[in-house]
Amino acid sequence: FRLEDRKWILESVKGRSVDGIKETAFINFDAEKKSAGGNTSCNAFGGSYEASAGNKIRIFGTFSTMRACIEDDRMSIERDMLDALRRANRYKILNDRLELFNDSKLLAAFVGKAK
Numbered sequence: 095f096r097l098e099d100r101k102w103i104l105e106s107v108k109g110r111s112v113d114g115i116k117e118t119a120f121i122n123f124d125a126e127k128k129s130a131g132g133n134t135s136c137n138a139f140g141g142s143y144e145a146s147a148g149n150k151i152r153i154f155g156t157f158s159t160m161r162a163c164i165e166d167d168r169m170s171i172e173r174d175m176l177d178a179l180r181r182a183n184r185y186k187i188l189n190d191r192l193e194l195f196n197d198s199k200l201l202a203a204f205v206g207k208a209k
Contacts, residue, residue, distance in 0.1 A: 095206055097185070102206055103204055104135075105191075107171060107202045112171055115171060119134050122209065129141070129142055129143070134172035135172065139156060140156070145185070150183060156176060178201035182196060
């Protein structure tokens with residue numbers, strides 16, 4: 095799979111599982127528009143991305159709506175997810191799973207679903 099082929103559902107961020115939010119946190123990539131966007135389980139977000147040889151990635155210009163979410167730990171999941179997207183500089187796709195890294199440190203993992 096390529097980044098743009100799937101809807102990537104957040105599975106874990108900063109080493110902790112996010113099972114409690116079901117499939118509400120996700121990211122989609124659009125190669126034509128060079129855009130990345132989705133939902134943090136609390137707010138919608140968008141931005142731009144560049145992917146290059148060697149599985150390098152840069153997600154930048156990120157913006158989101160400003161709804162406060164008091165249920166569960168959605169605000170901390172949102173903060174961690176957006177931070178992971180901004181800090182990612184490398185990715186790996188294996189067996190329908192997307193992993194975002196900052197150098198060798200795993201920041202977030204996603205499971206691919208049909209768009």
